[in-house]
Amino acid sequence: MQLTKMAKKTRSYRKMMCLPASPPAPALRTWLRLGLFVLLCLGIGQALEKKVVKSKVGEKVSLPCCHEIPISESLHKYRVYWQKNITDVVLAYSEGNMISKHKRYQNRTEMDPWNLTLWISPMEILDNGSYQCVVQRNSVVVCDESVILFVTADFSKPNITAEVSADSCESTEMVIMCSSHGGFPKPRISGALNNMSVEWNATWASESSLSPYNVTGKLVLNVTKDVNITCSIEYNGFAKSTSLLLKKTNDCFVPPVPPPYNVITASIIIVITFILAITLAARYLPRHVCSHCCKGQNSVEEGVKDSMKAPLSDKGTAETSSV
Structure with missing residues (x-):
């Protein structure tokens, strides 16, 4: 709670720094102060911007802190807190010693003693979220900055x-x-x-x-x-x-369209008529031909008989004339 109150005081102090400190002066001094005021506010705004880090499940990721301990000093003069979503303390150092570590991060986290970078490995989906690095020196907040960690897990191939x-x-x-x-x-x-x-x-x-x-x-x-x-x-x-x-189905069979009912009836009548005509022709035509053949044969036989009778009559006539 004390750490959170101090962080809020630091933020309010930074906001106060963006206000003009003195009443308007001559034109040149006013413009110079206005330029410094804009640059200062832009610098503070950039400092308060949250950094974004992306990583995949199973990988090792580093979360940068907002402060780096000078070579002339050591971690013993600082208090460092790495916390997630403000409520969960990932790990904390005081006077160079670790004083707290979250049970879910056991054997998965470590911190660089100089640039205060937080290393997490291997990554889990539950690690996704916002992290804050808060650094104090002599109970004074040196920096308080957030880092957004996006964790990704690969999907299977569709x-x-x-x-x-x-x-x-x-x-x-x-x-x-x-x-x-x-x-x-x-x-x-x-x-x-x-x-x-x-x-x-x-x-x-x-x-x-x-x-x-x-x-x-x-x-x-x-x-x-x-x-x-x-x-x-x-x-x-x-x-x-x-x-x-x-693939479009290519073996599409179009059934033939059946003819109309009237056409079917007419076709049946024609076929039946044709069959009857052939039957009648086969039954009566041979008799007619045979009758003609018989008449011709009888006439021939009569002719032969007449020719044979003719000489006999001639001979009879001759005999009669001789008598």
């Missing part, structure tokens, strides 16, 4: 699956699923269809805000030709992508 939900000669309807797991922080899922962006219907799952995330994206497409789809998982400046070729 897995894409495609299932045909409906198919026709014109198009193939597919349900596309893209999933990835085990990463941090909460990711963004994006995609492209033949280099044109598409929006996924995404869902996320995580036990807490500081736990690994699982993400799943769903997309329904009508595929009219072979296309390439890409699914990308983006998180904290990193990205992982997977592509899949979606």
Whole structure:
């Protein structure tokens, strides 16, 4: 509590330093003071800006402090506090000795005795957050500065699956699923269809805000030709992508269109008539031909008989004339 009160006093003191210290003087002196006032405020503003450090789970990270102990001095003259989110003391040094360390950081943290850098290894997702380095000398706050630590856990390579939900000669309807797991922080899922962006219907799952995330994206497409789809998982400046070729069903068989009912009826009548005509022709035509053949044969036989009778009559006539 004493440390927090002193830090607040130091901040208020810094704000007071940004106010003009004397009433207006001549024009030149006024402009000079105004310039110094602006430079001082800019310098303090930059000093109060929070630094940002990024790291991945399992790596070793260094968090810089706002003060470096001169060579002529030593850590014994200082009190150093590294705390997270103001409430949890990561570790603390007094007169050169460690006086406190958080149990979650046991065997994972160390501090450089000169530049007061805090080293954390290996990184965990729970290490994500804001850290403050507070340095005191003779009970006076020398510096108080924050560092934002962003911890990243890699997601698995996206897995894409495609299932045909409906198919026709014109198009193939597919349900596309893209999933990835085990990463941090909460990711963004994006995609492209033949280099044109598409929006996924995404869902996320995580036990807490500081736990690994699982993400799943769903997309329904009508595929009219072979296309390439890409699914990308983006998180904290990193990205992982997977592509899949979606093929249109090519073996589309178009069944023949049946003829109208009237055409079928007319065709049946024609076929039946044709069959009856052939049957009748086969039954009556041979008899007609045979009758003609028989008549011709009888006439020939009669002619032969007549020719044979003729000489006999001649002979009879001759005999009669001789008598």
